[in-house]
Amino acid sequence: MITRRSLLATAATGAGLLACPAVLRAQSPKVLKLSHQFPGGTIDQGDARDRIARRFGQAVEQRTGGSLQVQVYPTSSLMKTLAQFSAVRKGALDMSLVPLSYAGGEVVETNLALMPALVSSYEQAARWRTARIGEELAKTLSDKGVIILTWVWQSGAVASRVKPILEPGDVKGVKIRGGGREMDMMFQAAGGIVSTMPSSEMYIGMQTGALEAAVSASTSLISFRLDEMTKNLTAGRGRSFWFILEPLIMSKATFDALTPEQRQAVRDVGQEMEAFSFEAAKADDEEIVKIYAARGAKVHDLTDAHIAKWKELARDTAWKDFSAKNARCAELLKLAEQVA
Template sequence: MLTRRHLLGAATAMGGLIASPAVLRAQAPRILKLSHQFPGGTADEGDARDRIARRFAADVEKRTGGGLQVQVYPTSSLMKTLAQFSAVRKGALDMSLVPLSYAGGEVPETNLALMPALVTSYDQAAKWRTAKIGEDFSAMLAEKGVIILTWIWQSGAVASKVKPILVPDDVKGVKIRGGGREMDMMFQSAGAIVSTMPSSEMYIGMQTGALEAAVSASTSLISFRLDEMTKNLTAGRGRSFWFILEPLIVSKIVFDALPPEQQKALRDAGQAMEAFSFAAAKADDEELVKVYGARGAQVHDLTDAHLDKWRDLARATAWKDFAGKNARCAEFLKLAEQVS
């Protein structure tokens, strides 16, 4: 016969079962929200950055047995583009895949992520993560509340409605979008008329005449359809004076609150995406040439001599200005120059 004491004991035991962390994780997985500005697609089709985010999400779910899930919000549908880095720092946004140069006004050191003619090839970019610059740069971001999970580098190309852009003299008098403070500074010193906007606004800029040329990642130039207005394309395949770091990042506040096994799953999934990110970026460099060429754009490639002229100008302008910001900026630039 069940007594009142038996019933209370059973209820207490059931309550303990329901409150068990393992049961809670199984019943209600932790959801992380990942926002980015790029067009949405699937894990196999569409913008490379979106594909990276979706593949990462699938891998995290697999590694955690569904206990941790990542929801991807493309086209800045969750949060405005320029607010994402700051929100990640504060823990108001869990994750983002964002061009770090957008954060230059808030954290000056991040302008290194789009320093003209500093990184000029994928081979050079691939060395950053394990080099001293990568270690110190990651540590600085962690201090600011941001953890890099995947180092994503993109080569840049120049879409022009006017003449080809091959050397600094070619931008004189041209309305151009550079994509970052240091890039803009270099263009201004060469006589360009610089317009500041995120890559998601380049199309309307070209359409309205606010821009005559735009420099951005090959992937962005495909996704945002500037081929419709481009007469001359300076391709980014092989080499470029424009390389950008657009990492997959997570809020340190959010990361530190996760159990160790989920932290490890995020780091491992992020590292696993690096090879795919490089392959996807290189493939988009080639795809860009095909897409724009099919539209009738004249395709041009940079030579080492072209790059030397951009580097000389960048060293005298953007590099010098960056190094003068603070001691850490100067040290970062010195370390980055050591990566050949």
């Protein structure tokens, strides 16, 4: 029999639950959606970018006592590849791990993230976050509605169905994918026939003959199985003229809506992921050599002399064009050049 006393007791219990944030967090965790274009796997196996996303999610959930969870959607299963950055900016998507140069048409300053021969080693790339360039690039993105949580850098390799690509003269007459506007501009100046497409479409490009060579992160060239069609591989181990920033990003609207404790957790975990991201990228730079060589591809390494030629061409083409876009672009490029 339900009495007035039992009803009051039930109401009091409910009020107690509402007054207890810990109980609410346990009952109703905030779930963040993280979309990326790379193949899915597990927290220990598969594409390094997917593993970074999953490790981040696991660590954030642990750090926040379950009040914050991250659902990872690989292979652009939640949202198309080129729509992800814009969606993060607008708050329509919580998080992404995305090649920052893909946003160049929307935020021109992001083309700095794949500026040819600007970064040539992981040691140089690692200095960006704490250098002035890192502060200013992060501010530019924050002003556009995007927060950088993890600075993920990847060295680039060149998969070629034709001759090896080592210096600018080698791309003349070759149908090549550079991965970004500035890279494509440099290849065009060297006589290359540029094809524009996201890395997820490289395989079909090589398969149909639309591409003869593709430059991308070692991780991508492994994940997207270009070894099946490659005769010559220019490895990105140790040094490269192609380094890309593919950060783990969060919508500023999402970030601002978190509790102070949650914001601190995602900041801390994001920075902690950086060490793993570098280790994974370097490991893939070595792994790609084994995989492609096993398929019969000839492996070539870049020398300092090769990179110097790319840098000379890049200064006269991509760098010059980027600096002329606006004063902010010119300022960012100068700051990046200061990082030895």
